[in-house]
Amino acid sequence: MKRKIGCTLAGLLLVFCAIAQKKKAVTPVEKTSIAPVGIIKNISDSALLDIVQRQTFRFFWHYAHPVSGLARERDNTAKAQYYWDYINEAYDEPNLSKGTFGPEACAIGGTGMGILSTVVAVNRGWIGRDTALNRLIKIVDFLIKADCYHGIYPHFMNGATGKTIAFDRIDDGADIVETSYLLMGLLGAKGYFNGSTIKEKYFQKRVQQMWDAANWNWHSNGDNKNLYWHWSPNNDFQMNFPVFGYDEALITYIMSASSPTHPISKELYENSWVKSSSWKNGQTYYGYELPLGKFDKGGPLFFEQYTYMGIDPNGLTDDHNIDYAVQTKNHTLINRAYCIENPKHYKGYGENCWGLTAGDSYKGYVAHCPEVDYGVIQPTAALSSFPYTPQYSMQALKHFYYDLGDKIWGPYGFADGFSESHNWYAKTHLAIDQGPIVVMIENYRSGLIWKLLMKNPDIQKGLKRLGFKSKWIKE
Numbered sequence: 415m416k417r418k419i420g421c422t423l424a425g426l427l428l429v430f431c432a433i434a435q436k437k438k439a440v441t442p443v444e445k446t447s448i449a450p451v452g453i454i455k456n457i458s459d460s461a462l463l464d465i466v467q468r469q470t471f472r473f474f475w476h477y478a479h480p481v482s483g484l485a486r487e488r489d490n491t492a493k494a495q496y497y498w499d500y501i502n503e504a505y506d507e508p509n510l511s512k513g514t515f516g517p518e519a520c521a522i523g524g525t526g527m528g529i530l531s532t533v534v535a536v537n538r539g540w541i542g543r544d545t546a547l548n549r550l551i552k553i554v555d556f557l558i559k560a561d562c563y564h565g566i567y568p569h570f571m572n573g574a575t576g577k578t579i580a581f582d583r584i585d586d587g588a589d590i591v592e593t594s595y596l597l598m599g600l601l602g603a604k605g606y607f608n609g610s611t612i613k614e615k616y617f618q619k620r621v622q623q624m625w626d627a628a629n630w631n632w633h634s635n636g637d638n639k640n641l642y643w644h645w646s647p648n649n650d651f652q653m654n655f656p657v658f659g660y661d662e663a664l665i666t667y668i669m670s671a672s673s674p675t676h677p678i679s680k681e682l683y684e685n686s687w688v689k690s691s692s693w694k695n696g697q698t699y700y701g702y703e704l705p706l707g708k709f710d711k712g713g714p715l716f717f718e719q720y721t722y723m724g725i726d727p728n729g730l731t732d733d734h735n736i737d738y739a740v741q742t743k744n745h746t747l748i749n750r751a752y753c754i755e756n757p758k759h760y761k762g763y764g765e766n767c768w769g770l771t772a773g774d775s776y777k778g779y780v781a782h783c784p785e786v787d788y789g790v791i792q793p794t795a796a797l798s799s800f801p802y803t804p805q806y807s808m809q810a811l812k813h814f815y816y817d818l819g820d821k822i823w824g825p826y827g828f829a830d831g832f833s834e835s836h837n838w839y840a841k842t843h844l845a846i847d848q849g850p851i852v853v854m855i856e857n858y859r860s861g862l863i864w865k866l867l868m869k870n871p872d873i874q875k876g877l878k879r880l881g882f883k884s885k886w887i888k889e
Contacts, residue, residue, distance in 0.1 A: 443542075444541075444542030444543075444544055444545045445539070445540060445541045445542050445545065446541065446542065446545050447475075447476070448468060448469075448471070448472050448475060448476070448540055448541070450469055450472060450824075450825040451465060451469065452819075452823070453815065453816065453819040453820070453823060455816075459808060462811065462812070462815065463811075463855055463859065464538070466797070466811065466815070466827060466828075466851070466855065467534065467538070467851070467852050467855050467856065468535075468538070468540050469825070469826065469827045470531075470826065470827035470828070470848050470851045470852050471531050471532075471534070471535050471540065471848075471852050472825060472826050472827070473485075473489070473528075473826040473827070473843050473845070473848045474528035474531050474532065474845070474848065474849070475532070475535065475541065475549075477489055477826065477843075478528070478549070479517075479518075479520050479573030479574070481556070481573055481574045482520065482552070482553065482556040482557075482560075482573045482574070482576070483549050483550075483552040483553040483556065484520035484521075484522075484525045484553060484556070484557075484571065484573045485520060485521055485524040485525040485527070485528040485845040485849075486517060486519065486520055486521070486524075486573065486845065487515065487519045487520060487521040487524060487570065487844065487845055488515075488519075488774075488842055488843065488844045488845070489826065489842060489843050490841065490842045491514050491515065491516035491517070492514065492515040492516075493509060493511050493513075493514055494509065494511045494513060494514065494515055495511040495512070495513040496511075496513075496580060496581060496582045496583060496585075497515055497569075497570070497581050497582070498581065498582045499511045500515065500778065500779065501778065501779050503777070503778040504775070504777040504778035504779060504780045515570070515579070517573075518572050518573055518574060518579075519570050519571075519572070519573075519579055520570065520571050520572070520573040521569070521570065521592070521845045521846060522567045522568060522569060522570070522571060522589065522592040522593060522595070522596050523569070523591070523592035523593075523594075523595035523596060523720075523845075523846055524595075524844070524845025524846045524848075524849060525553065525596055525599065525845070526595040526596035526597065526598055526599030526600065526849075527595060527599060527723065527845060527846060527848070527849025527850065527853065528599070528845060528848075528849055529550065529553070529596075529599035529600060529602070529603050530598070530599045530602050530603070530723060530724070530849065530852075530853045530863050531848075531849055531852040531853060532546050532549065532550065532603065533546075533602060533603050533606045533862070533863065533866070534852050534853060534856045534862060534863070535852075536606070537606075537856075537860075537862055538856075543607075544613070547607055547613050547614065547617060548613075550603055550607070550617055551613065551616065551617055551620070554600070554617060554620035554621060554624070555620065556576060557576075557624065558620060558623065558624065559576060560576030560577075561576055561577055561578045562588070562627075563587050563588035563645060563646075563647060564588065564627075564628075564629040564632040564645070565624070565626075565627035565628035565629050565676075566588035566589070566590055566593045566628055566629065566630075566632070566633070566645070567588065567589065567592065567593045567596060568581075568586075568587060568588060568589055568592070569581045569585070569589040569592045584646060584648075584649040584652050584653055585644050585646070585653055586646050586648060586649065587644065587645050587646030587647055587648070587649070588633070588644060588645045588646070589643065589644060590630065590633045590641070590642070590643055590644070590645075590657065590666055590670070591643055591657065591662075591663050591666045593628060594663070594665050594666040594668075594669040594670070595665065595720065597624065597625060597628060597669055598665060598669060598723065598724045598867065600621045600624065600625070601621065601625065601724075601866075601867065601870055601872075601873070602724060602863055602866045602867050603617075603621070604617070604618050604621040604622070605866040605867070605869065605870055606866055625673070625674070625872075626674060626675045627675075628673060628675075628676065629675075629676045630669070630670035630673050630676050630677070630678050631670075631676045631677070631678055632645065632676070633645060633670075634678065634682055635651050638679055638681045638682040638685060639682075639685050639686065640656040640657075640682075640685065640686045641656060641657045641666070641667070641670065641678060641682055641683075641686045641687075642654070642655060642656055642657065643655045643656070643657050643663075656686050656690075657686060657687065658686060658687060658690035658692060658693070659687045659688075659690060659692065659693050659706070659707075660692065660693050660694075660695075660706035660707040660708075660717065661692075661707070661713065661717050662716055662717050662719075662720040662721060663721075664687075664721040664725075665720060665721035665724065665725060667683050667687055667880060668721070668725060668873065668876050668877060668880065668882075669876070670876075671683065671875075671876035671877075671879045671880050672870075672872045672873045672875060672876025672877070672879075673872070673876070674872055677876065677879065679879075680879055680880055680881065683880050688734065691708070692707070692708035693706060693707075693708075694706060695707050695708065695709075699711045699712070699748045699751070699752075700747070700748055700751035700752070700755075702744040702747050702748050702751070703740070703744060704741070704744055704745060704748060705736050705737070705740060705741045705744075706736060706741050707745070709783060709784070709785055710784060710785050711748050711749075711752050711783075711784035711785070712745040712748045712749055712783065712784065713781070713783045713785075714770065714771040714772045714781045714782060714783045714795075715745065715746060715749050715769060715770065715771040715783075715795040715798070715799060716771045716772055716794075716795075716798075716846075716850070717745065718741070718742040718745050718746060718799070718802070719771075719794075719798040719799070719850045719854060720846075720850065722738075722742060722801070722854070722857075723849070723850060723853045723854060723857070723863060724863055724864070724866075724867035724868075724873075725864075725867065725868070725873075725877075726857075726861070726864040726867075726868050726884065726885075726886065727739050727741070727742045728885070729883075729884055729885035729886075730882060730883070730884045731882070731883050731884075732880070732881050732882050732883070733881035733882075734881075742801075742802050743802040743803065746799045746802045746803050747802075747803065748784075749768065749769065749770055749783075749784070749795070750765075750768040750769075750796075750803065750806055752770070752784045752787075753767070753768035753769070753770065753791075754768065758787055758789065760787075760789035760833070760834070760835045761789075761834040761835040762791070762833075762834035762835070763789075763791070765806075765809065766809045766810055766812070766813035766817075767791060767810065767813055767814075768791070768795070768796055768806075768810060769791055769792055769793065769794070769795025769796035769797075769799070769810065770782040770783050770784065770787060770790075770791070770792070770795060771783070771792045771794060771795040771847075772792070772847075773790075773792040773794065773830045773831045773840075773844060773847050774830045774831050774840045774842050774844065775788055775790040775831055775833065775838075775840075776788075776790070776833055776836050776838040788833070789833045789834075789835040789836060790831045790832070790833045790838075791831065791832055791833070792830065792831045792847065793810075793814050793822065793828035793829070793830075793831075793832075793851075794828075794830075794847040794848070794850055794851050796810035796811070796814075797810070797811060797814075797828075797851045797854070797855065798850035798851055798853075798854040798855075799854070800854055800855050800857075800858035801854055801857050801858040804858055814828055815828075818832070821839045822839055822840075826843045826848065827843070827848065827851065828851075829841060829842065829843065830842045830843055830844050830847055868884065868886035869886065874886065874887050
């Protein structure tokens with residue numbers, strides 16, 4: 415009897431071991447790193463998109479600040495006492511600053527874009543879900559204790575200490591536009607990591623705390639006339655810079671109107687955004703009507719990319735009869751057509767090499783557009799336009815990768831900008847240019863980020879509050 419029982423127990427033990435081994439064998443190993451690749455010939459369009467998205471995402475994954483996980487502003491050091499010193503170099507203003515913006519300077523808006531890119535990375539299988547969640551928890555735990563002002567974060571933050579890095583002497587506090595990108599990213603991630611595990615519930619709680627705390631109405635300065643970009647505990651509203659459109663800040667009004675605790679009014683949106691002198695355009699360029707924006711032939715292409723990382727423009731209209739699918743596509747087509755016309759005769763411009771937007775150039779950081787054209791192409795401009803001009807964006811991508819790859823392709827994807835006329839090729843990468851590449855290509859491929867944000871009940875309420883209609887919103 416003893417022998418029989420012993421044999422039975424031994425048999426059960428073997429069975430349990432076999433089951434355990436089987437489970438161990440099928441459990442996927444969490445991917446924690448991404449190896450860079452060079453130029454790979456003879457691959458499909460889909461494989462090329464995979465490579466570009468994945469390698470671009472490495473900027474956020476492998477170059478994030480080691481203490482906080484926040485996205486660093488850039489991967490070089492800019493000489494500046496205040497960041498405006500660096501920006502103004504492009505306009506020939508002298509800069510003898512001894513201060514620097516280096517690896518400690520993290521971008522709040524860029525972090526939001528990096529968070530959305532992390533969602534894409536998990537969904538594509540480049541990194542493990544639990545690994546990504548650990549990084550996101552690191553970020554929100556850091557932010558929950560970092561400097562913020564009535565729930566609104568600054569433009570730049572020290573990634574080790576959480577202290578504000580002043581953009582300018584009186585711009586040393588809250589930045590409502592950068593915060594809107596951050597919270598767009600966090601809400602998107604909250605919608606993706608929506609399970610009931612302890613880590614997911616913890617992350618959801620932290621995001622909700624920040625979402626609830628953001629007092630967008632504070633930036634109206636007590637009335638419904640203007641929504642102000644900045645506020646400082648030291649300088650109050652001295653910056654006196656309203657958020658007026660049309661530009662990259664439409665998402666700021668949508669997030670502000672979507673707040674469950676401090677939503678702005680439709681009246682404020684109309685007064686500060688719609689009634690501004692730069693909101694409407696209505697002109698036709700190269701046969702394409704441009705509904706919005708004061709710039710001749712359209713401003714920088716990031717106007718059509720930052721907001722629409724989370725907001726699907728397809729089927730999006732408002733009570734001013736603006737069709738945002740037309741706006742986003744036509745602005746992109748006008749920008750490309752201008753580069754093809756190439757009135758300043760810059761080397762390299764053409765059907766396969768186009769895209770003017772803000773980024774680094776041989777002159778410094780410039781918001782490139784047809785009105786401010788120094789012969790510099792930013793790869794992010796065409797690549798982040800994939801949802802609007804997939805055929806033309808793919809042509810540009812193949813040119814950048816196969817023809818210019820030896821000059822502009824690297825461990826973090828494409829360099830921020832280049833000018834063949836000046837034989838200049840950037841060595842830099844910027845968070846706010848890297849993020850849209852990953853996210854907008856994904857929206858073109860799967861609509862993933864659009865689904866996460868457009869299905870969010872708060873975002874739907876905010877859109878309706880401002881008079882928008884969308885295929886995502888049930889009447």
